Amino acid sequence: MEKKKANGNVLMLAEEHKREKEEALRQIIELEKQLDKKHLLEMEIEELEGKLKVREHLGDDDAVQTEIKVLNDKLNQKKAKLVDMEALNQTLVVKERQSNDELQEVRKELIEGLQTMLTNARTNIGIKRMGELDVKVFVNACLKKFSHEDAQINGVTLCSLWQDNNLKDSKWYPFKVIPTDNDEAELRLNEDDEKLQSLKEQWGDDDGIYMEVVRALKELNEYNPSGRYVVPELWNFKENRKATLKEVISYIVGQIKPFKKNRTASRK
Structure with a gap:
């Protein structure tokens, strides 16, 4: 019963990790897009500032002053947009950090769950006590x-x-x-x-x-x-290296499927 309970808990952790990993990946992609946009916007602002300096040296006639006003308006709009984008980028960075922290927490929970599942078991994926x-x-x-x-x-x-x-x-x-x-x-x-x-x-x-x-x-x-x-770590014993979360979850799912089939058969 304890093993069944542990299997169920680890399955829930695996599903939770999958959702959190997808969300973290989405946030990273969004952050990369925003950083590209920010870089492009900074280049546009630099170009507008260069044009303004040129126009300011051309003279004081009405046509030049009108163009300067238009350029200033564009420049102020771009700068305001840049401020908003920097705030958004900072928010995304904070969210990405939070997602990474959550993934580390999931990794810790998986380690605890696997320690219960793999008691006295010889497997390719398991826990290695580092040091x-x-x-x-x-x-x-x-x-x-x-x-x-x-x-x-x-x-x-x-x-x-x-x-x-x-x-x-x-x-x-x-x-x-x-x-x-x-x-x-x-x-x-x-x-x-x-x-x-x-x-x-x-x-x-x-x-x-x-x-x-x-x-x-x-x-x-x-x-x-x-x-x-000593620190416990998820480990791929077959290849003698740190196990990826994908490998761990695949192993867990493979271990739980027979348990779910047996439970379904017993109910019938």
Whole structure:
């Protein structure tokens, strides 16, 4: 019953997200159109101002003064229109920001919903805890040095120590800023860091403990550099990357269809 309830809740979230995404896309398109119109209007105002300066130097006869008046009227109308358009653009920017915030909230709700749906499930789409060390990597590395029983204990202990004492410690920041050719800066892992060097000397730098710590460090620095605690993320395990909302919703719909068919059949 709890799984059915969770499935229903996630389906509602998926439908809500679809509506909000369509609205956000519409607002972005509208904003782009308004920005193009604003740019064109600014060019027209600049052209009118240039014409006015030319006419003002031609003389004071009635024909020139009449043309100047007409140009001034057009210019004032264009400027008033520009003010209105800037106000509209600002409104659209605020709405776009609100839509993005709402989409992030939907993403959070989907993460919570999927955590309920995917309990003990092996799927291509699911939740990955970014910055969390995989204890299996530590145990496997310890199996090369200890007996099976000791490897289990030492692996779990070592993994816990690195997660709690090092990765969660915001004071430990093994990264450095490297200048690039395009006058920008790139953040890279400082492989000369004392703790990382010690870890590499003890366990090597292959796909074992050292690389697992490096992976978790990079994830934490991307997702939560200040708090340094694990963050859940929608993940495509098949392709080992962040899952798009479209992929998540497609997966959810695929999971819920059989449930809806079974419910309809049971009613019959």
